[in-house]
Amino acid sequence: MVATTTAALLLATLLPGAPAFADDVEPPTSVASITGTVTDPAGAAAGDLCITVETFDGTAWSPVQLTPEVRTDAAGAYTVTALADGTYAVGADACTPPSDTLRTWAPSLSAQPEILDGVVVTGGVAAAPVDIRLLPAAVAAIADPTIAGIAAIGSTLTADPGGWNVSGLAFGYQWNRGGVAIADATAATYTPVPEDAGSALTVSVTATRQGWTSATTSSAATAPVAAGALATTTPVIVGTAKVGSPFTVSPNWTPGTTYTYVWKRSGSNAAVSTGSSYTPTSADLGATFTVTVTGTLAGYTGVTLTSAPTAAVTTGSFGSAPNPTVTGQVAVGQTVTAAPGVWSPAPALSYQWRRNGIAIAGATAATYAIAPTDLGTALSVTVSGRLTSYTTANRTSLPITVVRGTLTAPAPKIWGTRAVGGTLGFTAGTWGPAPVKLAFQWLRDGAPIAGATGTTYVLTPSDRDTSIAIRVTGTKTAYNQLVLTSAGTSKIARGTLTAGTPKLSGSRAVGGTLAVSAGAWGPAPVKLAYQWLRNGVAIAGANGATYAVTTADFGTSISATVTGTKTGYNQVAVTTAGTSKIAAGTIIASPTISGLQRSGSKLTVNLGKYWPSTATATYQWYRLGSRIGGQTASTYTLGNIDAGKLLSVVVTFTKANYTTLRVTVNTGKIAPRPASLGGDGVYRVGIDIQPGTYFTSATNTADCRWWRLSDLSGSESSVYGGDAGSGRRMMTILADDSYVVTSNCGSWVRFDGTGYVSWTMPGDGIAHVGSMVRPGAYVSYGNDYCYVAALNAPTGMVSDIYENTESYDSTVYWYVYEGEYFEAYGCNEFTWYSN
Numbered sequence: 001m002v003a004t005t006t007a008a009l010l011l012a013t014l015l016p017g018a019p020a021f022a023d024d025v026e027p028p029t030s031v032a033s034i035t036g037t038v039t040d041p042a043g044a045a046a047g048d049l050c051i052t053v054e055t056f057d058g059t060a061w062s063p064v065q066l067t068p069e070v071r072t073d074a075a076g077a078y079t080v081t082a083l084a085d086g087t088y089a090v091g092a093d094a095c096t097p098p099s100d101t102l103r104t105w106a107p108s109l110s111a112q113p114e115i116l117d118g119v120v121v122t123g124g125v126a127a128a129p130v131d132i133r134l135l136p137a138a139v140a141a142i143a144d145p146t147i148a149g150i151a152a153i154g155s156t157l158t159a160d161p162g163g164w165n166v167s168g169l170a171f172g173y174q175w176n177r178g179g180v181a182i183a184d185a186t187a188a189t190y191t192p193v194p195e196d197a198g199s200a201l202t203v204s205v206t207a208t209r210q211g212w213t214s215a216t217t218s219s220a221a222t223a224p225v226a227a228g229a230l231a232t233t234t235p236v237i238v239g240t241a242k243v244g245s246p247f248t249v250s251p252n253w254t255p256g257t258t259y260t261y262v263w264k265r266s267g268s269n270a271a272v273s274t275g276s277s278y279t280p281t282s283a284d285l286g287a288t289f290t291v292t293v294t295g296t297l298a299g300y301t302g303v304t305l306t307s308a309p310t311a312a313v314t315t316g317s318f319g320s321a322p323n324p325t326v327t328g329q330v331a332v333g334q335t336v337t338a339a340p341g342v343w344s345p346a347p348a349l350s351y352q353w354r355r356n357g358i359a360i361a362g363a364t365a366a367t368y369a370i371a372p373t374d375l376g377t378a379l380s381v382t383v384s385g386r387l388t389s390y391t392t393a394n395r396t397s398l399p400i401t402v403v404r405g406t407l408t409a410p411a412p413k414i415w416g417t418r419a420v421g422g423t424l425g426f427t428a429g430t431w432g433p434a435p436v437k438l439a440f441q442w443l444r445d446g447a448p449i450a451g452a453t454g455t456t457y458v459l460t461p462s463d464r465d466t467s468i469a470i471r472v473t474g475t476k477t478a479y480n481q482l483v484l485t486s487a488g489t490s491k492i493a494r495g496t497l498t499a500g501t502p503k504l505s506g507s508r509a510v511g512g513t514l515a516v517s518a519g520a521w522g523p524a525p526v527k528l529a530y531q532w533l534r535n536g537v538a539i540a541g542a543n544g545a546t547y548a549v550t551t552a553d554f555g556t557s558i559s560a561t562v563t564g565t566k567t568g569y570n571q572v573a574v575t576t577a578g579t580s581k582i583a584a585g586t587i588i589a590s591p592t593i594s595g596l597q598r599s600g601s602k603l604t605v606n607l608g609k610y611w612p613s614t615a616t617a618t619y620q621w622y623r624l625g626s627r628i629g630g631q632t633a634s635t636y637t638l639g640n641i642d643a644g645k646l647l648s649v650v651v652t653f654t655k656a657n658y659t660t661l662r663v664t665v666n667t668g669k670i671a672p673r674p675a676s677l678g679g680d681g682v683y684r685v686g687i688d689i690q691p692g693t694y695f696t697s698a699t700n701t702a703d704c705r706w707w708r709l710s711d712l713s714g715s716e717s718s719v720y721g722g723d724a725g726s727g728r729r730m731m732t733i734l735a736d737d738s739y740v741v742t743s744n745c746g747s748w749v750r751f752d753g754t755g756y757v758s759w760t761m762p763g764d765g766i767a768h769v770g771s772m773v774r775p776g777a778y779v780s781y782g783n784d785y786c787y788v789a790a791l792n793a794p795t796g797m798v799s800d801i802y803e804n805t806e807s808y809d810s811t812v813y814w815y816v817y818e819g820e821y822f823e824a825y826g827c828n829e830f831t832w833y834s835n
Contacts, residue, residue: 166207442469
């Protein structure tokens with residue numbers, strides 16, 4: 001490789017004064033005059049380079065003898081010492097050729113010192129470090145690339161990049177066909193393909209190194225690419241020479257090769273198969289086989305090779321001949337089945353069942369019915385497979401010990417009368433396999449009844465209140481004993497008496513006497529008892545065979561119950577038909593009031609039983625003894641006005657030809673309506689509170705505040721309305737509201753339009769005109785300030801106000817109308833003085 005040098009020029013401006021010439025250079029001193037760092041063209045530190053210094057005399061550059069020699073260290077740094085004051089150029093180059101760089105002078109980084117530049121040393125020291133970046137040598141090939149290998153399809157060619165003048169180069173490759181680049185052929189090796197046939201190949205090599213210019217050169221051309229030779233081996237037949245066992249051949253020649261096959265039987269040129277495998281049949285017994293394989297591949301010369309012959313084909317063996325299994329319950333009385341599994345190839349199968357390994361005569365079917373004589377023996381089955389040109393195969397299942405059989409039978413069912421003196425029987429059902437010997441035992445509450453082992457059983461007094469069942473035991477040789485017990489009966493009942501048919505006689509009116517005749521009861525003797533009934537309810541003390549009708553029986557139906565008792569038998573009670581309504585001339589009634597006695601609740605008059613039922617009832621409600629106008633229904637809804645008062649209702653019963661009956665029913669003191677809202681908080685409209693108008697429970701609230709909201713976002717747009725004030729406050733919640741928020745108001749009560757009508761109005765608060773204060777003219781005295789307004793509703797909206805005034809007069813007059821709301825703020829009490 002040819003070495004080149006690079007240099008760089010170090011320039012500076014001369015100090016004022018006469019130029020320094022070589023003859024005038026002062027002896028060097030020991031100080032570091034010029035320092036710097038040298039890097040290669042790629043910017044890496046350039047170590048072990050020689051440093052050259054020349055001085056400028058005003059017209060030419062002269063070398064300066066450096067003793068000792070100055071070289072760069074491993075980091076590329078250098079130091080030149082003991083220079084006299086003057087102008088200098090510094091160069092760097094390899095100490096010995098060849099070199100990848102050129103001598104380079106600084107600071108101009110040129111190959112020769114520049115006349116106009118220099119570095120000035122003053123006082124023995126340069127003003128600044130002088131760094132040198134070396135100039136690269138031009139990259140050039142000194143030996144052309146070469147191609148090694150055979151120019152044939154499928155044979156790999158290898159490129160040698162040749163010789164180059166610069167070290168550390170990276171090489172790129174491009175293979176060419178007839179001078180034209182081959183797509184994607186950019187490796188150092190290349191394997192010719194069919195498209196290359198007959199063409200000469202070259203390779204172009206491009207050398208690169210960071211900091212240096214790249215260069216490209218090409219190899220000489222190969223000979224024209226020849227056809228390839230397939231890589232082959234003699235075909236080998238794999239497999240056992242037996243009927244049914246396949247022969248296969250798997251040539252592993254050059255990848256991509258297409259194969260054809262010809263199988264031949266010994267003594268014949270006729271092809272028996274053209275596939276990659278062949279399975280001998282019974283017709284091939286004793287013959288040998290060869291296979292001829294022909295391989296072809298584009299760009300390659302075709303090859304045909306024949307295998308060695310196989311051994312002579314012998315009889316076949318079954319590829320799959322599993323041991324059979326026995327399916328089914330291996331027990332006396334059961335039928336089991338031989339499961340032969342899957343044989344390959346499929347043969348004709350035969351069966352032989354064995355007892356303790358010995359063939360059972362006649363048991364040659366796929367199924368076998370286990371007999372009592374098989375109990376305790378080991379049962380197995382042998383399956384034999386037979387097929388032409390195949391060796392017969394015999395497979396035997398694992399032996400299984402035969403266990404006792406299982407009897408089958410339904411649970412017995414009891415029939416008959418479940419009462420003392422009755423007879424019980426049962427149905428055993430069908431037991432199998434027949435015949436089965438049966439034994440019976442009757443049970444009382446699960447315990448055997450002594451001597452009760454027949455097919456029927458007569459219930460005794462000892463069986464009363466117990467449950468009876470039957471246990472049936474079946475036995476048969478070689479079978480497990482089977483014991484079945486019926487479901488128990490319900491508790492055995494007492495015996496049942498035969499009752500007579502009692503009848504009533506006598507007068508059906510108040511003051512009359514009724515009598516009952518019991519009829520005939522049995523079996524005799526039967527003890528009889530009596531109970532008289534009014535409308536089906538026992539009459540206290542009425543226990544004789546006769547009964548005197550009282551006023552309490554008016555309008556009712558009287559009947560009598562006759563009860564018969566006898567030891568060991570159920571008590572029997574028979575009730576006569578009821579009489580017609582007991583007659584009377586006076587209306588009898590006892591109405592009552594039901595309902596919560598609290599404002600807001602509904603009271604209802606319950607007429608109860610009254611006689612005659614065809615009488616007409618009318619109503620009038622009273623408050624503190626005064627008639628309540630318009631309240632003449634059987635119900636009355638308590639208003640706020642009723643709180644703390646006593647109410648009553650007069651019920652008047654009338655009927656033609658009967659004395660009118662007036663009954664007064666009184667309430668207790670009516671409780672006030674409960675609060676609808678409990679205090680401060682956020683309430684959901686329609687869930688926690690319903691739409692409507694409400695007032696505070698307290699009449700002296702201070703700074704009570706409330707808001708109607710569409711949501712809880714806290715935005716102004718979410719507020720539908722609101723109010724703040726003192727005294728008794730009122731608010732109306734609308735159906736479209738989502739939330740109500742209250743603060744400092746205490747509890748709220750629903751306003752129903754009623755209440756105590758006052759002649760005065762507090763100076764702070766809201767009142768409904770007509771139910772809380774009277775309509776008319778009001779006056780307030782001694783005010784410093786007073787705000788008063790008339791509202792159409794207390795919804796907390798400006799639109800509620802249809803009249804208001806703010807007065808600083810001492811005396812304030814205001815007029816209110818029925819149905820509106822009177823609001824005052826900061827005033828003294830108002831007093832009504834005129835309509």
